[in-house]
Structures are given as structure tokens and as C-alpha cells.
Amino acid sequence: MPDAPSPDLSPFDAVVIGAGAAGLFCAGQAGQLGVKVLLVDHAEKVAEKIRISGGGRCNFTNRDLDPRAPHKHFLGDNPHFCRSALARYTPADFLALVQKHGIPFHEKHKGQLFGDESSDDFIRMLLAECEAGGVTHWQPCSVSAIAHDGEGYTLQTSRGAVRTRAVVIATGGLSIPKIGATDFGHRIAQQFGLRVVAPRPALVPLTFDGAAWAPFAQLAGLALPVRIETGTKKERVAFDEDLLFTHRGLSGPAVLQISSYWKEGTPLRIDLAPGQDLAGELLAAKARGSRKLIANELAQWVPSRLADAWVQQDAAWQRPVNEASDKALQQLAARLSAWELVPTGSEGYRKAEVTAGGVDTRELSSQTLEATKQPRLYFIGEVVDVTGWLGGYNFQWAWASGHACAQALAASLVSRENAP
Structure with a gap:
């Protein structure tokens, strides 16, 4: 030099x-x-x-x-x-x-x-x-x-x-x-x-309250394609990308993209099965008399680990499809197609x-x-x-x-x- x-x-x-x-x-x-x-x-x-x-x-x-x-x-x-x-x-x-x-x-x-x-x-x-x-x-x-x-x-x-x-x-x-x-x-x-x-921080993983996130922390490492959005009306922004579950929250391209637009205290909305009519599919399975557990039927459209974890949220979802009420199946589909959650923060500049x-x-x-x-x-x-x-x-x-x-x-x- x-x-x-x-x-x-x-x-x-x-x-x-x-x-x-x-x-x-x-x-x-x-x-x-x-x-x-x-x-x-x-x-x-x-x-x-x-x-x-x-x-x-x-x-x-x-x-x-x-x-x-x-x-x-x-x-x-x-x-x-x-x-x-x-x-x-x-x-x-x-x-x-x-x-x-x-x-x-x-x-x-x-x-x-x-x-x-x-x-x-x-x-x-x-x-x-x-x-x-x-x-x-x-x-x-x-x-x-x-x-x-x-x-x-x-x-x-x-x-x-x-x-x-x-x-x-x-x-x-x-x-x-x-x-x-x-x-x-x-x-x-x-x-x-x-x-x-x-x-x-932007293009950053988002985190969630530890106790509230506990049921999903077991999904760490699971990735799937989703549609994710935040904001309302003219400020609404959405991306079709892959989502990754982590021990502390969510990452992957979908979350990194949306993090640049997310504002503290506002919710994210995630469609975990984009392009799928889950309610129609589950009701059709019931009409066929399917005796599969709801989680097993659901695993045709979302990863089985996600299906297993998701049905644990409600006893009405922990039974065979043919024994479930139409309302329970519709509620399950609605939650998976429009999962709303509020991050507590991000992983920060690091x-x-x-x-x-x-x-x-x-x-x-x-x-x-x-x-x-x-x-x-x-x-x-x-x-x-x-x-x-x-x-x-x-x-x-x-x-x-x-x-x-x-x-x-x-x-x-x-x-x-x-x-x-």
C-alpha cells in the first residue's frame, strides 16, 4: 500500500x-x-x-x-x-x-x-x-x-x-x-x-411471542409455498413465495419480502394452500365417506407435519373426516387459507x-x-x-x-x- x-x-x-x-x-x-x-x-x-x-x-x-x-x-x-x-x-x-x-x-x-x-x-x-x-x-x-x-x-x-x-x-x-x-x-x-x-431492518425473518409460537416451533425447518400479505386497501402488499418455519418465527423468501413492508403491531395474512379450495376438497372427501383422519386427508394439500400440528388446535379437527361437522371442516379450511398472526418483532440487523x-x-x-x-x-x-x-x-x-x-x-x- x-x-x-x-x-x-x-x-x-x-x-x-x-x-x-x-x-x-x-x-x-x-x-x-x-x-x-x-x-x-x-x-x-x-x-x-x-x-x-x-x-x-x-x-x-x-x-x-x-x-x-x-x-x-x-x-x-x-x-x-x-x-x-x-x-x-x-x-x-x-x-x-x-x-x-x-x-x-x-x-x-x-x-x-x-x-x-x-x-x-x-x-x-x-x-x-x-x-x-x-x-x-x-x-x-x-x-x-x-x-x-x-x-x-x-x-x-x-x-x-x-x-x-x-x-x-x-x-x-x-x-x-x-x-x-x-x-x-x-x-x-x-x-x-x-x-x-x-x-x-429489512429482508429479515420475523419473530413471535414464545408461548404463542410454541405449537409451531416444532415445525422448524419446514418449508412450503404460500401467499403472504400485509397492509390494507392501497397499502396492501402480497407475495407468492416459499415460507420457512423457524424455532422463533417465520423466514424464507415470503417473509423476507413481506418484512420490508410490515409495520409493527399489524398482522400478516398467510394462505398456506394457495390455489386450493380446501373447504370444497374436505367436504367432498366427507361426502365420499372418507374414514381418514382429517390430518391425513389434509396432507394431500399441505405438508403432513403442518397438517398434524394444525389439527391439534381444535378437538373438532382430531377425528375422521366422515365424523366431522361441515362447520368444523369449513373453519379448518378458512384458518389454513387465511392464517392471521401478528409478529412481535424481527431478528434485527444481525x-x-x-x-x-x-x-x-x-x-x-x-x-x-x-x-x-x-x-x-x-x-x-x-x-x-x-x-x-x-x-x-x-x-x-x-x-x-x-x-x-x-x-x-x-x-x-x-x-x-x-x-x-
Whole structure:
């Protein structure tokens, strides 16, 4: 690593703080456009969140993203804010980069793209892009203070003071503190007078009261397809995904998706047998004279472990189908098709895949990601109040916001004569 320069002799046009997805990509793109970039990160290892993503294979984008209607896949106080960046750097653009580097990939359901081998392939790709852009990379290197004097910024770092014309905050949110997540980006925004939308865990498992959950804790590890929803009227949101029972509550793609929209104290509604007319099926079985236990009959449409646990809630369901009343069968079907329950909370930032909230988008330019009242201070990626669905959308926001910022840095800092 090079020695830290004196503030007066700094060779850097811009300092990017945070070597995660957004920071690495922005630094590499800006460097290749002629910006002299210093990339710093306080963590020991680079891009740990990329490394653990997608089960270690990195769900790097999603083909189904529609930049013309970003509110379909993103949330925040202003979901339309991300439209500009996403329209200018699409999943196809990033996929072309992946193919250029020869990284094998495959598509799973609902447009999700994963690497075939390891997330490390993508980290190496991003580092190679930084190298191609002549990016100087200091890691580990912490930043203790940032000051602006009207002409530029002075950063106090663990490797000395650095003078620069622009600063990019790409430090992410609060999710997964064990790999280095902090509130640094939010604090810098507030230091310079920018509003921050209260952060909260998102894409996170939900938990329930221990005593009330006890009958279902025995189902830990059980997964099944469901339809899950929360909210009412215009705010109603629903997903068709897989649900996973845990010892403390619910997880799986269905719950991770709905958690971003769930509000404390409000119920979830879950159809445990979507597309099935359970009442009709059970009544038809009774009409045929079925002597099977209700749980055994029910196991045709839901997992047998769930059927066995479910019927324990009511003695009227613990008998052969032909001995049950029509009302009991109808009530059982109704409960399974519209299970309503209120989470007591979530597993928090330690298990949240992303952080919702962050730097208020009303404080930023949607074209450049620059703070509107603080020149050449930029915020990109998860630190901004833009949160995507599960399935590669948050990575695409990292790439798109990083690209928009890199373009803006080049336009602002690189003279035409010096441009490559």
C-alpha cells in the first residue's frame, strides 16, 4: 500500500468510502473515466456482503427489473427516485460486464441471476475494474472525520490526512454488524445537514411471542409455498413465495419480502394452500365417506407435519373426516387459507439482508446522487433510502447508483483535455 500523502499534495480527485458493491463499482468506473480515486474501507476484508450473498454464489442482478416502473421492485419514501439511475444502467449492462470477465452464471426463478461458482468471482471482477481505473485502495483504513472548507474536503484517516475535491459515501446500512456494518454514512449525512429516514431492518425473518409460537416451533425447518400479505386497501402488499418455519418465527423468501413492508403491531395474512379450495376438497372427501383422519386427508394439500400440528388446535379437527361437522371442516379450511398472526418483532440487523431507510432521497439529485446542498458529496447504494426486493434488486441498485455517481464525478472533475 502507498504511504498516505500530505493534505497539500493529495493526488486524489475523489475519495470513495466503503469497498462494498456500490463503492467498488463506482471507484472502478470513475477511475476508468479519468478520475483519480482513493477507495478506503475500515474492514479487514473487502466486500464481505458480496461474499456471503446468494448462499456464497452472489445473486448479482435480476432480469425482471423494470426501470420504467421502479416502484414495483423498490421501496422508500420516494420509490421513483431510483428510476433515473436504473434506466441508465440496466441488468443487461452489468450482465455484459460479467460476461466480459468470463464469469459463468445461471438464472433461477423470477429473473434471479447467480454465479455458477463463487461470489469471489464477482469480487475479483470488481477489483480488476478498480485496477483498470488506477484506483488506489487502502484497506483496512478508517475515516474518523470529514471537513469541508468551501473548496474541498479533508479526511482524517488511520493512514493520515487526505485532501480531495469530492467524497462518495458508500458505507451501506446497519445490516450484519459482524461483518463491519455501521451508521457512519448516516452520521456523515447528518453532519452536513441532510435528513435521514429512520433506518430499520429489512429482508429479515420475523419473530413471535414464545408461548404463542410454541405449537409451531416444532415445525422448524419446514418449508412450503404460500401467499403472504400485509397492509390494507392501497397499502396492501402480497407475495407468492416459499415460507420457512423457524424455532422463533417465520423466514424464507415470503417473509423476507413481506418484512420490508410490515409495520409493527399489524398482522400478516398467510394462505398456506394457495390455489386450493380446501373447504370444497374436505367436504367432498366427507361426502365420499372418507374414514381418514382429517390430518391425513389434509396432507394431500399441505405438508403432513403442518397438517398434524394444525389439527391439534381444535378437538373438532382430531377425528375422521366422515365424523366431522361441515362447520368444523369449513373453519379448518378458512384458518389454513387465511392464517392471521401478528409478529412481535424481527431478528434485527444481525440477520437482516439490507437496511431500509437511510439518507433521504429529497436531499439528493436522482441524476448524480450528489447532495443538493453540499457540493461534491455523494451517497450511493444501501446508505440511501432505496430498498429493493429480494432477488438481486439491491445489487442492481448498487451498480446503477455507483455508475450514475461515477459519470457525475467524471463530468465534474475531469477536464476534456485529460479525459482518457
